[in-house]
Amino acid sequence: MPTSANESLQSFYAFAERWLGRPLGEWERERLVGLVAAALAAQDNAATQQEQQAAALIESEKRRAQAAITRMLESVDAARQTQHARWQADEAALKAVAASHSLDELRPSVLRVPQPGETAAERILVAQIADRLGNLVRAEVEACFDRRSGPRAQAGSIGANAHVDANVEPHATGEAGS
Secondary structure (H helix, E strand, O other), X not given: OOHHHHHHHHXXXXXXXXXXXXXXXXXXXXXXXXXXXXXXXXXXXXXHHHHHHHHHHHHHHHHHHHHHHHHHHHHHHHHHHHHHHHHHHHHHHXXXXXXXXXXXXXXXXXXXXXXXXXXHHHXXXXXXXXXXXXXXXXHXXXXXXXXXXXXXXXXXXXXXXXXXXXXXXXXXXXXXXX
C-alpha cells in the first residue's frame, strides 16, 4: 500500500487498540486491512459511479440544450421564410397597384386567370365583391381627404370667394373710389 494508506491503516490500528483497550492480534490486523481496503474500494467505486453519473447528466443536458437550440433556430428560420413570403406578396401587390392606371385594372377578373372548375357565377360573385370593396375604399379615401383637407379647401375657397366678391361688388355698383 502507498504511504498515505499505511498511515491511515496505522491510525485505524491505534483507534481499534484504544477502543478495545488492548493490542490487536494478527488476525484482527488482517481483518482490519481487509475492511479498510473494502471501504476504500467502495469509496473509489462510489466516486467513479458519481463521476459517470455526472458525465451522463452533463451529456444528456448538452443534447437537450442542443435540441432546444435547433428547434429555436428552425422556428426563427420558418418565421423568416414566412416574413420573406409576405414581403414578396406585398411587393407584388404594390407593383400591380403602381402599374395600374385605374381602379378597373385592379379588379380580380383582370388580375387573375379564372381557375379550373370555377363557374361563371363564382367569377361574377368575386367581381361583385371586388366592386363593393373598391367602392368602400374610394369612399374611405374621399372621407379621409375631406377630414384632412376639406376644411383647408373650404377655407381657401371662402377666402378666394370673399376676395372676388370684394373686387366685384364695387365694380358692380359703380362706386369705385377714384
